[in-house]
Amino acid sequence: MESEKTPASEKLVLVELREGYRVLTLNRPNRLNSFNASMHAALMSALVAAEADKTCRALILTGAGRGFCAGEDLSDEIYTSGATPDLSITLDRLYNPLVRKLRDLPMPVICAVNGTAAGAGANVAFGCDIVLAARSAKFIQAFAKLGLVPDSGGTWFLPRLAGSARARALALLAEPVAAEQAEAWGMIWRVIDDTELMNEAHRLAAHFSSQPTGGLALIKQALDASQTNTLDQQLDLERDLQGQAGRTADFKEGVAAFAEKRPPRFVGRR
Template sequence: MSYEAIRLDIDTSSHVATITLNRPDKLNSFTRAMHRELSDALDQVEKSGVRALVLTGAGRGFCAGQDLADLDFTPGATADLGEPIEAHFNPLIRRLQALPLPVIAAVNGTAAGAGANVALACDLVLAARSASFIQAFVKIGLVPDSGGTWFLPQRVGMARALGLAITGDKLSAEKAESWGMIWQVLDDAELSAAAAKLAAQLAQQPTRAIAAIKRAMRAGNAQSLDRQLDLERDLQRELGASHDYTEGVQAFVEKRAPRFEGR
């Protein structure tokens, strides 16, 4: 499948894939066609066997959320805003969360509406110093979607989450970092290289263990301590039979760097 609204780069030497949202004239806002291309690109990423993914945007913005021009605003028509959420945004958020490899968002500019929450759905968020996050939904009479009402209270607490959602105010990258909403802020010129370097480092780590960490951390938000302890036991049992566990222990004993293979 050829892409117009995104770019996909798969580097087999570093085992890193990069997906770039590529509608810079529209601040990389989502259309149905862009969703279809992104879904196919994620298929290709999973099939390729890469061990880390970077998601970023072209131009001066990361993503401005839904392209309203892609919706039907015919006078007198009633728009079903739940349809694009059910068909596209919710599957995307679930998929980013469930991918069995580390996913890094490199937020190069404005991340607004669903675009902000797509970034938060990634495992680690790096942001350019000039970047910002905006829960813009209230400005047009809507509620944060694409996981916004779930991610925000967990990341920044209820008071700050409500403040961001109710006011729709812009949050700077530096404040997002200080609030614990994102992982790291970098100078604009350093963002791309830093994201690539981090992805390459993570691609050399035990990928199955990273996938298990993602699963366990997210499960912990929705279940009791007893169930979480059982999950940790079960995951540890599975990982104990992996190649990378054996390699990690052997490398420790031999006082050398481990050579993980993601299996």
């Protein structure tokens, strides 16, 4: 675990506090921000801290250097020692909890993909709520090149984002998808010029920092549930969540602002 006194250059996840939101930066640029156990621990710790901070109403996740994340670090000793690691344990202890945490956070998570997002790195990005990509970025389901199965939610996200036919081809061929193609296929929200990527990410996060955070969390919950619910189940869920939303101070403020023809001042409690 990193200490508070660890120099920024040595921290595996950089945390920047902004008014109403946080920026988390994967910080192993010499390894294209590929994951090892220590970076997993640092990122999970940063996510838990952001969730506990009631003033944090949005997150930006990005990478240091020329890439977002190259997935698992295959230069790690567990792969180079000649041993046969149990990858199911790695997923169960590290990647699966990470993806679940990203999906369950009660605030919008913006992923700013600043370069290559490969393997688990691509699927962690897809696990965020809004994905922005630099024009030079690309997404690669690299697993087939190693005889592996897409993980970190890849086999769940891809068919829902790109459609079944594209998901199968992407997973089986392991061919890179350019950022503009990913946008055209609906895999990401928007392509941004490289020099403007972080400006746009900050603009979105600042917007969310003044919005009704509790209501946005309920939207996330409803959309995720819709992937498996029947229409009847989803209608019932919408009823229940709307009941919760209608009892919040932010709903009352939204109605008052509408009646008074002024911008709302949401407190964003969650």
